[in-house]
Amino acid sequence: MDFIVCVKQVPDPEAPPASFKVDPAANKVVPPPGVPPVISTFDEIAVEAALRLKDAHGGKITVLSLGNNLVRDVVKKPLAMGADELVLLEDPAYEDGDSWSTAYALSMAIKKIGAYDIIFCGRQAADWDAGQVGVGIAELLGIPTVTLAKKVETSDGKVRVERVVADGYEVVEIPTPCLITVTNELGEPRYAPLKGIMKAAKIQPTIWKPGDIGVDTAQVGAAGRRAKLVKLFQPVKEGKCEIIEGENVADAAVNLAKRLREAKVI
């Protein structure tokens, strides 16, 4: 089977919350100094989902990423994990897109890649948390899609997916070609072994500019946006924590219960 996995480079979401800063004039997040970007968490899990199917049935995994100034060591991580090829849509014109312009460019690139059985995406990216690009690609390509997968298996050309819902999960079957978005319940992505990192270092990414995928620069990135960002801001936290003390932890715990009763919380 052939797989395509869409991944996004984002500021590290595990960076300490105190280091998170917004530049209000530019309406942009200031990347925390000294913290390198990463592949968005759910996208790494999407790579893992594809690798598990490749381990079981063989096949080829093409990784696709869109952005500008993509850090090679970062976007090559899926290759180090075991993916085969890397296509980068890299150009200033792709920057600052919304879900629509991003899904449009990715769908055009996928048409150019051609043959595939399953496209994997993360459920949402760790920066804008929009949660639409995967479904959008499927709609633009006219292929079926299942969201929030926690398990994906294939047999006899059928794909069986367990998708997470509020009170459990649903089991569904979907024909190929299709697109599946994955969620963290699928499990931890594997580590990249040293051998994989060395292999990845030798793989040259294919780079496609807007013209290469047959799109006008007015349709991608900031120019192609349909959702206008009016304002980006950090909510103010006025909370002040009252730390309850005691002779020891157990004593503090007793005092906490008393304090909560006094404050009519319990």
Added chain:
Amino acid sequence: MADYKGVLICGDVVEGKLAAITGELLGCGRKLADTLGEELSAVLVGSGVKGLAQEAIAQGADKVYVVDDPLLQNYQPDVYVAAVEKAVKQVMPKILLMGQTSVGRDLAPRLAFRLDTVLSMDCVDLDIDPDSKLLLQTRPVYGGNARAIFTTDRMPQMATVRSKAMSALEPDASRQGEVIEVPAEIDESVVRVRFVEKVKEEVAGVKLEDAPVVVSGGRGMGGPEGFQQLEELARLFKGAVGSTRPAVDNGWVPSTTQVGLTGKIVTPDLYIAVALSGSSQHMAGCSGAKTIVAINKDPEANIFREAGFGIVGDWKQALPAFKEKVKELLAG
């Protein structure tokens, strides 16, 4: 834009009843419609949903469009998106709202791309811009670290709304409204994703989303054993146990207990956060709690910036003593 009018909300029907989010959508939609001086409509899709139309009117709708068909019993994305698309094209609303629920978060983006418009998911605030009259869509971004306000001139302006972010109106049974049936006319050839079965994993007892007290454990619990103690504490309050993503990813607790951006949103009176650091992703699911209490051995943990009360120390020493004292206080 002239052809588009009013506000349409897409109701969520769960086990034959209007879900709480439907009331919240109607409450919020009513305000937006009144600001615009236009109508509020609701669309209900499912099997046997016609009887719920009056309830939607009581909660604020002027018109209720009903797509009622036995084939719409379970959520099947291909069929549902076609049914809602048909209703939307009949209503032609300026604003289309759905719930950020299991159904909404799957259905809304499909519909947005099919209607060739854009969508803001998981909105916590919606308002009308006084000048442009466009919908101001506020949603958390960057794992809850920031908020962003979006607008668009694509119609309909679409948003999904986070549960418990908006208030429902007091139902008024005397309100009058119109019920319009929209034939589903389901074309089974559109069905590509086949539903096999549903597996319920809900834990016994009080539902997490409805619990007045939630006791949550995180990575610092170190394993599934500690959650037994959280369970005992929750039971004293007739509450429920929650968890963080690391606790779920480690397999200590089922994913249905996860609180946060990608889990459940809870708004209890009391949220007791045990051995969890309070990441933005987690806080996105519980910051609506009236009081947050933190038990953590790291005084620098972010949870102490969010909590009202806290103790610094090992949960293993704190919890038994806390539980005993709570038991005594609640009994007395």
